Amino acid sequence: SQQGEEDPQALSIQEGENATMNCSYKTSINNLQWYRQNSGRGLVHLILIRSNEREKHSGRLRVTLDTSKKSSSLLITASRAADTASYFCATLNAGGTSYGKLTFGQGTILTVHP
Amino acid sequence: EAQVTQNPRYLITVTGKKLTVTCSQNMNHEYMSWYRQDPGLGLRQIYYSMNVEVTDKGDVPEGYKVSRKEKRNFPLILESPSPNQTSLYFCASSLSGRQGLYEQYFGPGTRLTVT
Numbered sequence: 625s626q627q628g629e630e631d632p633q634a635l636s637i638q639e640g641e642n643a644t645m646n647c648s649y650k651t652s653i654n655n656l657q658w659y660r661q662n663s664g665r666g667l668v669h670l671i672l673i674r675s676n677e678r679e680k681h682s683g684r685l686r687v688t689l690d691t692s693k694k695s696s697s698l699l700i701t702a703s704r705a706a707d708t709a710s711y712f713c714a715t716l717n718a719g720g721t722s723y724g725k726l727t728f729g730q731g732t733i734l735t736v737h738p
Numbered sequence: 739e740a741q742v743t744q745n746p747r748y749l750i751t752v753t754g755k756k757l758t759v760t761c762s763q764n765m766n767h768e769y770m771s772w773y774r775q776d777p778g779l780g781l782r783q784i785y786y787s788m789n790v791e792v793t794d795k796g797d798v799p800e801g802y803k804v805s806r807k808e809k810r811n812f813p814l815i816l817e818s819p820s821p822n823q824t825s826l827y828f829c830a831s832s833l834s835g836r837q838g839l840y841e842q843y844f845g846p847g848t849r850l851t852v853t
Contacts, residue, residue, distance in 0.1 A: 724794060
């Protein structure tokens with residue numbers, strides 16, 4: 625499996641419900657980033673969490689990072705139809721010769737029904 | 739307005755005809771990168787640049803070239819495009835500091851079709 629693999633691949637919920645997406649990775653990381661993409665458009669940055677952090681919040685978003693399990697989760701609370709999009713995690717390698725290499729997962733497609 | 743621009747936005751070309759996709763950022767970012775996005779494969783990094791004259795291969799560099807002669811520009815060159823390079827291409831940039839890279843700012847994308 626690839627670095628930065630998301631789960632589930634697709635998620636369908638009703639407005640007002642919470643949405644949780646998970647990301648797993650394999651190598652040591654410097655940071656992990658979550659992005660959102662609306663239908664073929666450019667990606668928009670949501671949250672960056674560093675390897676020494678365990679949790680970060682931004683509005684209705686909460687990201688956790690467990691470096692021992694090499695996993696992260698993105699929680700969107702009280703979802704809205706406008707949250708419908710694809711969500712990607714991306715990991716930045718910790719260092720060495722491949723520092724600067726950013727690896728994206730395949731994404732989770734979130735559909736929020738009004 | 740802080741932004742990453744890419745040109746062209748859409749391009750249809752034929753196999754073997756050299757092309758360049760330009761990318762420019764106005765945020766004085768050290769780091770720039772190219773990605774391609776294909777259905778079911780997510781985004782894959784082609785090349786990245788930590789600063790002027792410093793470039794390195796990503797996961798899928800074959801068939802592509804880059805250069806970073808100026809801080810603001812990072813063109814992607816396809817010397818001899820092939821149909822398997824038909825894809826949606828994104829350029830991105832970010833600050834780079836002692837704590838590593840910061841959030842990536844993405845361009846709007848270039849949809850390339852090679853026939």
